[in-house]
Amino acid sequence: MTSLPARIMRAGRYALAAGAAMLFTSVVAQAQVAPPPGPTVDAIKKRGMLNCGIDTGVPGFAFQDNKGVWHGIDIDYCRAVAAAVLGDPDKVKYTGTTAAARFTVLQSGEIDMLVRDSTLTFTRSTVLGLEEVAVNFYAGQGFLVRKSIGVTKAAELQGATICMVTGATLELNIADFARSTGAKIGSLLFEKPEEAIAAMEAGRCDGYTDDTGSLAGMRSTLKKPDDWFVMPELISKEPLGIHTRSGDPRWQKILFWLDNALKSAEEFGVTQANADQMKASKDPFILRLLGVEGETGKALGLEEAWAFRAIKTVGNYGEMYERHFGPKALNLPRGQNNLYTKGGLHYPLPIR
Amino acid sequence: MTTRQKALTWQAVVAVATAAILLFFARNVSDNLAIRGLSFGFDFLWRKAGFDIPFHLVEWDVNFPYGRALWVSGVNTLFAAAISIVVSSALGLTLALMRLSGNLLAAGTARTLVEIIRNTPQLLQIVFIYFAVLQALPQLRQSYNLGAGLFLNVRGLYVPAASGTAWDWITGLTLIGVALAAVLWRRVGVLLPRLLVLPPILIIGLVIAGFTATWDPPALKGFNFAGGVRIPPEVLAIVLGVSIYTSAFIAENVRAAILGIHKGQTEAARSLGLSAGRTMALVILPQALRILIPPLTSQYLNIIKSTTLGAAIAYPEILQIMARTVLNQSGRAIEVMTIVLGVFLAVNLITSLAMNHWNRKMALQGR
Numbered sequence: 069m070t071s072l073p074a075r076i077m078r079a080g081r082y083a084l085a086a087g088a089a090m091l092f093t094s095v096v097a098q099a100q101v102a103p104p105p106g107p108t109v110d111a112i113k114k115r116g117m118l119n120c121g122i123d124t125g126v127p128g129f130a131f132q133d134n135k136g137v138w139h140g141i142d143i144d145y146c147r148a149v150a151a152a153v154l155g156d157p158d159k160v161k162y163t164g165t166t167a168a169a170r171f172t173v174l175q176s177g178e179i180d181m182l183v184r185d186s187t188l189t190f191t192r193s194t195v196l197g198l199e200e201v202a203v204n205f206y207a208g209q210g211f212l213v214r215k216s217i218g219v220t221k222a223a224e225l226q227g228a229t230i231c232m233v234t235g236a237t238l239e240l241n242i243a244d245f246a247r248s249t250g251a252k253i254g255s256l257l258f259e260k261p262e263e264a265i266a267a268m269e270a271g272r273c274d275g276y277t278d279d280t281g282s283l284a285g286m287r288s289t290l291k292k293p294d295d296w297f298v299m300p301e302l303i304s305k306e307p308l309g310i311h312t313r314s315g316d317p318r319w320q321k322i323l324f325w326l327d328n329a330l331k332s333a334e335e336f337g338v339t340q341a342n343a344d345q346m347k348a349s350k351d352p353f354i355l356r357l358l359g360v361e362g363e364t365g366k367a368l369g370l371e372e373a374w375a376f377r378a379i380k381t382v383g384n385y386g387e388m389y390e391r392h393f394g395p396k397a398l399n400l401p402r403g404q405n406n407l408y409t410k411g412g413l414h415y416p417l418p419i420r
Numbered sequence: 421m422t423t424r425q426k427a428l429t430w431q432a433v434v435a436v437a438t439a440a441i442l443l444f445f446a447r448n449v450s451d452n453l454a455i456r457g458l459s460f461g462f463d464f465l466w467r468k469a470g471f472d473i474p475f476h477l478v479e480w481d482v483n484f485p486y487g488r489a490l491w492v493s494g495v496n497t498l499f500a501a502a503i504s505i506v507v508s509s510a511l512g513l514t515l516a517l518m519r520l521s522g523n524l525l526a527a528g529t530a531r532t533l534v535e536i537i538r539n540t541p542q543l544l545q546i547v548f549i550y551f552a553v554l555q556a557l558p559q560l561r562q563s564y565n566l567g568a569g570l571f572l573n574v575r576g577l578y579v580p581a582a583s584g585t586a587w588d589w590i591t592g593l594t595l596i597g598v599a600l601a602a603v604l605w606r607r608v609g610v611l612l613p614r615l616l617v618l619p620p621i622l623i624i625g626l627v628i629a630g631f632t633a634t635w636d637p638p639a640l641k642g643f644n645f646a647g648g649v650r651i652p653p654e655v656l657a658i659v660l661g662v663s664i665y666t667s668a669f670i671a672e673n674v675r676a677a678i679l680g681i682h683k684g685q686t687e688a689a690r691s692l693g694l695s696a697g698r699t700m701a702l703v704i705l706p707q708a709l710r711i712l713i714p715p716l717t718s719q720y721l722n723i724i725k726s727t728t729l730g731a732a733i734a735y736p737e738i739l740q741i742m743a744r745t746v747l748n749q750s751g752r753a754i755e756v757m758t759i760v761l762g763v764f765l766a767v768n769l770i771t772s773l774a775m776n777h778w779n780r781k782m783a784l785q786g787r
Contacts, residue, residue: 168744172753175456196751197456229474229575234740235748239471243482246472255472256654256734257745263547267734270554271574272653314457 105369106318108180109153117161118154120146121179124164124260126278127285128392128400129185129205138162141392142183145204145310145327148378149181152326152370157381166259168235171196174313181323182311185282187237192311199320201310202327205281206404206413208302209241212268212283213275215297222251222301229254231264231273238277241304261286279306284398322368329375331416332357333384335407340383343376356419364419375419385414449754462759464750465490471745473736475652486746493741494763500658500727500737501767505720507663512670517700519675530671537668543729546661550733553653553660561640569637571645576652578638578645587633594625658730658737666723670716677712678704710782717775721768738763 112118122130122142130140147157165173165184174182175197185207186192188200211230213219219228222245232238234257246252256273258264265286268276278286283298290296310323333339336354338346347358356362358379359372368374382388386407393400406412421429453460465487473480473492477499480492518530537545554574558564563573569580598618605614638648681704689699731740738760747756 168748171748171751175458175753191749191751195458197458231734234744239745240749243471247482254474256474257736257740258734259732259744263732263734266551267554270551271559272554315455 102316102318103369104318104367105153105322106316108312108316108319109322109369112153112180116154117159118146118150118181119161119163119179120149121163121165121170121173121182121184122146123184124166126185126261126282127288128281128398129285130162130164131285139392141204141388142185144382144388144392145183146181148330148382149323149326151377151381152374153322155371155377166235167233168259171198171311174198174311177313180312180319183309185279185308186311187279187306188309188311189237197314199312199314201312201320201323203307203309203414204327205308207279207281207306207308209238209277209304209306210280210283210302211275211277211299212287212296213299215295217274220299222299222303223249224251225253225274226251227254228274229256229272230275230277231256231258231268232277233258233261233264237304237306242277245303262289265289279308281308281393281398281400284393284400288398318369322370325364325368325419326375326378328416328419329357330378330382330388331385331407331414332419333375333379334386335409335416338379338384340380340387343379347376353419362420453754458751460754462755464752464755467750469746469749471749473741474734475654475736486750489741489746490738490759490763493736493738496735496741497724497727497737497739497763498767500655500662500730500735501724503659504662504666504723504727507659508666508670508719508723509716511663511667513674515667515671516674516678519671520678534668534671537665538672542661542665542726543732545665546657546729547732549661549664550653550657553657557653560645563640569635569648571638574653575645576650576656579649579651580635580637581649582630582633582635584633587629590629590632591626594622594629598622598625654730654733654735657733658727658735661729662723662726666719666726669722670719673712673715673719674708676715677708677710680711681707710779710784713775713779713782717772717779720771720775724767724771725764 122138122140125131126140128140129142130138132138143162146160146162150160151157163173163179165179165182170182170184170186171192173179181201183204185205188203192198193200211222211225213225213228217228219225230242230253232242232255239255239257242253242255256264256267258267261278261282264273264276267273269291276283276286280298280302287293287296287298310327312320312323332353333343336351336357338354338357343358346354347360349355352361356364358376359365359374363372365372365374371377383391389402389405391397393402393405402410402412404413406414408415450460466485469484469486469489470482471489472482473489475496476492477495478492480488484492515530515534518526519534521527557572557574560573560575563571563578566572569578571578598621601621602614602618636648638645638650640646685703685707686699689703690696694702727735727737728739730737731744734740742756742760747753750756
């Protein structure tokens with residue numbers, strides 16, 4: 069019979085060995101840049117479903133109708149990616165994320181991509197370990213205020229209280245604005261836009277602040293939209309777009325070029341309706357875009373019809389904008405969101 | 421091998437295995453952080469915050485660091501918790517006494533209230549109270565003028581602010597004096613009921629102090645009232661929401677504690693000629709306290725945790741400021757969550773300790 073201390077020591081050694089074995093298996097060596105289409109697409113194909121992170125509810129970007137179907141330009145991006153990668157735009161699992169939780173959800177791997185009217189910024193790229201893939205909406209921070217308070221400029225909001233969502237660039241911009249102009253604006257922070265809007269309508273705040281696109285969207289949900297107006301002045305630049313986790317450059321490239329394809333389609337007049345006929349076009353650029361020539365799909369690790377399928381699903385960028393922000397929807401002029409050829413900022417890189 | 425040796429061996433195995441698992445998780449976290457190019461550390465607490473905290477009891481400025489935001493929001497959490505503990509205890513005791521009063525109307529009302537309150541979700545109640553409060557109050561320019569410089573509107577209750585050296589000293593001394601008297605009352609052997617003597621002294625002290633103070637009454641300027649002190653509706657909603665909900669549970673605890681006292685105690689007190697009220701106050705409640713303290717401790721700990729629901733109604737407590745704003749601005753998810761958990765653990769352990777101390781003091785000697 070061995071002594072007690074020896075037994076304890078031996079038991080301890082076994083446990084340590086087990087622990088060390090667990091540790092060893094957990095240390096997975098990071099692979100070199102994987103061949104196309106990369107680990108994220110492999111995972112998506114294996115589960116047959118794209119996990120897309122979206123907003124919890126802002127008309128224009130992501131909003132559920134009374135049948136529970138999601139609509140919005142961010143939703144269209146998710147559908148376009150699913151069409152390009154999986155060949156079926158309905159194979160998307162939408163995850164509604166609050167402003168505060170969205171990046172953690174992306175970092176933890178719960179979603180493959182985040183298209184949630186989120187501003188692409190320095191901090192998010194460097195400190196949060198994310199990739200800024202593409203801009204799908206150029207916005208700026210503006211104010212929705214009660215008409216009766218008679219304010220026309222942001223500087224006149226001195227002393228006013230503004231409702232907003234927490235965990236975004238909004239509160240920082242307000243504080244920056246106060247520091248640069250001396251106009252102190254009180255802020256009241258809510259988890260979700262609808263809570264902030266409800267408090268504003270009850271009179272707790274003088275207004276609501278958000279990005280331009282979202283402001284138009286939230287105004288449409290008000291009980292009396294005509295009592296409120298969106299101030300023309302903007303206090304910040306908010307390029308909204310697609311975020312991914314760092315670590316899979318292949319996935320990043322697919323999303324980047326898909327965004328370019330949707331904008332190029334508008335540039336070259338390819339629409340959801342005429343995409344089939346355009347396959348017979350004489351323009352080699354259009355033929356490359358639609359996958360008739362050029363083997364663009366092979367380079368990305370997708371099928372050649374990747375961009376064609378996306379365009380057939382959601383149309384070109386202009387059609388998407390028209391559907392969600394056009395005169396029949398939120399009636400927000402295209403402005404900066406036009407193509408560069410029409411005085412806007414969207415400048416698709418050439419697919420060649 | 422004796423039983424004792426076996427037990428020791430197993431304990432050692434469990435301890436080492438637990439340590440190994442913890443190490444595994446820690447290693448996993450650090451590996452994954454490294455893969456994503458993230459770092460771990462608390463140095464961000466010294467970085468400039470750059471956001472505003474709308475309601476703060478201690479000084480706050482957008483140029484202060486995140487660490488100060490932790491302090492400011494922590495104070496807000498403790499403030500809401502402290503008031504809620506006092507209010508819910510008073511409400512709970514009232515509801516329990518109503519229920520036991522034997523008066524059909526009072527007992528029925530208390531019973532209905534308790535059942536409604538404890539059978540609906542707390543978050544729902546808080547959001548309901550917040551929006552009900554907001555909807556009920558008038559807009560800024562139609563404020564209720566309550567007289568004496570008090571204004572009530574959708575932005576909150578505006579109270580004139582008092583200042584001055586004499587004011588500070590007299591209010592301070594009165595509060596400390598009354599608190600000391602309340603604690604030492606029985607020990608010194610005063611037989612007058614303290615509830616009849618102390619509140620008037622408190623009021624007289626505050627009134628005298630009020631005469632010596634300089635008052636800064638609120639006045640409507642631009643978008644808002646300038647001057648005075650504002651109690652925002654968020655504070656009201658979170659305190660009411662948490663207090664009302666918990667009071668239902670406290671009421672049941674109090675009722676159970678009172679019913680747990682043998683009937684003979686009441687009968688004996690009444691035979692000695694004590695009135696029903698004095699029987700309750702001098703014989704039943706002091707004994708019931710022994711049974712009451714342990715469940716009451718749980719309720720107080722719940723209150724402290726429930727204040728985090730304030731995040732839903734824009735009350736800037738520690739969860740909203742740290743786990744929402746700071747987490748998002750700094751990107752330090754693990755660190756921030758660790759801090760918030762640590763703060764709650766510390767506060768609740770201290771509360772537990774105090775309540776256990778009280779419990780030991782109240783317990784029957786020799787039991």
